[in-house]
Amino acid sequence: MTKMLTDARSIRIKGRSFLAVVLAPDLPFDDWLVRLDDLAARSAGFFLGRPVVLDVTDLPIDRAQLKDLIAELAGRNVNIMGIEGGRPSILGPGMPPALKGGRPVSDEAVTKEPIIELRNGEPKPVAPEVRSALQSMVIREPVRSGQSVIFPEGDVTIIGSVASGAEIIAGGSVHIYGTLRGRAMAGSLGNASARIFCRKLEAELVAIDGIYKMAEDMAPGLRGQSVQLWLEGDSIIAEKLI
Amino acid sequence: MGKVIVVTSGKGGVGKTTSTAALGAALAQRNERVVVVDFDVGLRNLDLVMGAERRVVYDLINVIQGEAKLSQALIRDKRLETLFLLPASQTRDKDNLTPEGVERVITELKRVFDWVICDSPAGIESGATLAMRHADMAVVVTNPEVSSVRDSDRIIGLLDSKTMKAERGERMEKHLLLTRYDANRAERGDMLKVEDVLEILSIPLLGIIPESMDVLRASNIGSPVTLADARSAPAMAYFDAARRLAGEVLPITIPGEKRGIFGKIFARRAA
Numbered sequence: 354m355t356k357m358l359t360d361a362r363s364i365r366i367k368g369r370s371f372l373a374v375v376l377a378p379d380l381p382f383d384d385w386l387v388r389l390d391d392l393a394a395r396s397a398g399f400f401l402g403r404p405v406v407l408d409v410t411d412l413p414i415d416r417a418q419l420k421d422l423i424a425e426l427a428g429r430n431v432n433i434m435g436i437e438g439g440r441p442s443i444l445g446p447g448m449p450p451a452l453k454g455g456r457p458v459s460d461e462a463v464t465k466e467p468i469i470e471l472r473n474g475e476p477k478p479v480a481p482e483v484r485s486a487l488q489s490m491v492i493r494e495p496v497r498s499g500q501s502v503i504f505p506e507g508d509v510t511i512i513g514s515v516a517s518g519a520e521i522i523a524g525g526s527v528h529i530y531g532t533l534r535g536r537a538m539a540g541s542l543g544n545a546s547a548r549i550f551c552r553k554l555e556a557e558l559v560a561i562d563g564i565y566k567m568a569e570d571m572a573p574g575l576r577g578q579s580v581q582l583w584l585e586g587d588s589i590i591a592e593k594l595i
Numbered sequence: 596m597g598k599v600i601v602v603t604s605g606k607g608g609v610g611k612t613t614s615t616a617a618l619g620a621a622l623a624q625r626n627e628r629v630v631v632v633d634f635d636v637g638l639r640n641l642d643l644v645m646g647a648e649r650r651v652v653y654d655l656i657n658v659i660q661g662e663a664k665l666s667q668a669l670i671r672d673k674r675l676e677t678l679f680l681l682p683a684s685q686t687r688d689k690d691n692l693t694p695e696g697v698e699r700v701i702t703e704l705k706r707v708f709d710w711v712i713c714d715s716p717a718g719i720e721s722g723a724t725l726a727m728r729h730a731d732m733a734v735v736v737t738n739p740e741v742s743s744v745r746d747s748d749r750i751i752g753l754l755d756s757k758t759m760k761a762e763r764g765e766r767m768e769k770h771l772l773l774t775r776y777d778a779n780r781a782e783r784g785d786m787l788k789v790e791d792v793l794e795i796l797s798i799p800l801l802g803i804i805p806e807s808m809d810v811l812r813a814s815n816i817g818s819p820v821t822l823a824d825a826r827s828a829p830a831m832a833y834f835d836a837a838r839r840l841a842g843e844v845l846p847i848t849i850p851g852e853k854r855g856i857f858g859k860i861f862a863r864r865a866a
């Protein structure tokens with residue numbers, strides 16, 4: 354029997370881009386997992402509710418090893434939505450789909466609305482002010498606990514403080530004219546020249562180009578100071594601003 | 596048209612219900628018509644603090660479901676004839692609190708009363724967001740400790756995003772009411788400093804209510820502290836806060852410190 358098309362409405366298919374966290378594990382996985390646990394322990398809920406992509410480019414592993422790794426991650430409540438850079442021989446049924454074409458910045462970004470994503474389904478907290486070709490976003494009020502400002506297209510400037518439990522994720526640099534108590538992540542799509550500036554540093558976590566530093570890793574002398582942070586090689590350098 | 600105020604906090608047990616009753620009774624003593632509305636469906640308390648628990652026949656849910664008229668559910672205070680209570684239901688499911696129903700009730704109350712004060716449940720779930728939905732201004736009740744301050748910060752974010760005012764692109768007026776402030780613990784450095792709380796939350800200060808046995812005594816006899824013992828320290832702090840809500844500019848004193856020094860600083864911020 355052939356199926357009859359009874360409903361003339363077409364199916365709506367929409368494209369939508371999301372900002373995913375990319376995890377690039379290295380071998381041996383056991384050591385890498387220890388470091389991941391360390392990050393998770395010090396930054397509770399880091400991966401909760403986020404799309405996570407596993408980047409296995411150039412890793413000499415077989416399907417069983419990959420399966421084990423995914424199971425280890427699932428056991429930590431890190432659910433993998435896709436795998437990047439995996440050879441077809443190690444992927445297959447029961448595995449997350451292969452992802453290709455991840456872009457640092459989407460082509461449409463230039464014509465699209467900027468993204469302010471608030472987790473927990475809240476509508477945007479603040480009216481973003483967008484200037485010159487969407488390369489920067491200015492927020493004129495404090496960012497409150499529980500809010501995330503995500504702007505992969507460029508710099509984010511906050512005129513106000515960023516509360517404990519709030520986060521700013523920018524493709525470019527992050528400028529905070531207030532106290533940074535939450536998290537700031539600059540160069541989130543892979544931009545090692547991005548910087549973080551804040552009038553007063555009390556941060557829970559700062560990250561540039563995926564390299565992160567927790568509060569306890571920061572020199573105590575920097576707390577409460579006006580600080581800029583940048584990347585030199587694989588380490589975050591901080592310096593007081595005068 | 597009356598003003599709708601939500602008394603909210605995020606964190607539980609910080610003094611929302613106490614403050615709703617105290618501010619309501621203080622405003623009613625200025626001869627303004629006040630209704631205090633309990634949004635804490637299933638865990639109602641406001642009737643007890645108001646001493647009206649044995650007079651509840653109908654409640655907010657009954658009115659929303661069309662089982663009673665608003666006039667039947669309103670309970671007039673025995674001591675102050677301009678003070679009314681709209682109780683919450685203790686038995687019904689909180690899903691009966693529908694957005695349309697709440698909107699209808701608040702609109703009707705605004706026509707009759709000068710002040711509609713909504714006592715929010717703790718948390719950030721639908722009860723709390725419905726209580727704040729139609730507010731013109733918010734009283735954010737905070738204790739001087741980190742968890743309460745962080746929860747208040749979260750609630751301020753919701754006030755700026757989930758309310759009608761926010762959705763219309765207007766600014767929600769928010770005031771910080773610092774409660775259970777213990778001068779001895781402050782002296783020992785066991786509590787957050789007033790300046791620190793203000794710096795973190797960056798909203799104007801409505802008042803500082805001292806920790807006091809007078810609050811417990813008043814609630815045990817079923818009376819807002821501003822009615823039970825108008826000369827007590829917490830009552831006087833609530834009276835001042837009510838005057839500020841009504842638009843007066845008064846200096847604020849930190850309990851246990853000399854009047855004037857800090858008063859000058861905060862009066863400016865609270866204005």
Ligand SMILES: Nc1ncnc2c1ncn2[C@@H]1O[C@H](COP(=O)(O)OP(=O)(O)OP(=O)(O)O)[C@@H](O)[C@H]1O
Nearest residue numbers: 607608609610611612613717775805806807810811
């Ligand atoms: N200034 C104060 N001094 C001493 N005790 C106080 C003070 N304010 C409130 N309390 C006490 O703290 C307890 C909690 O107060 P209240 O019920 O008003 O808080 P709430 O925020 O409404 O709580 P919930 O989140 O459960 O609704 C009560 O026992 C109350 O008497």
Ligand SMILES: [Mg+2]
Nearest residue numbers: 611612635640
């Ligand atoms: Mg209560």
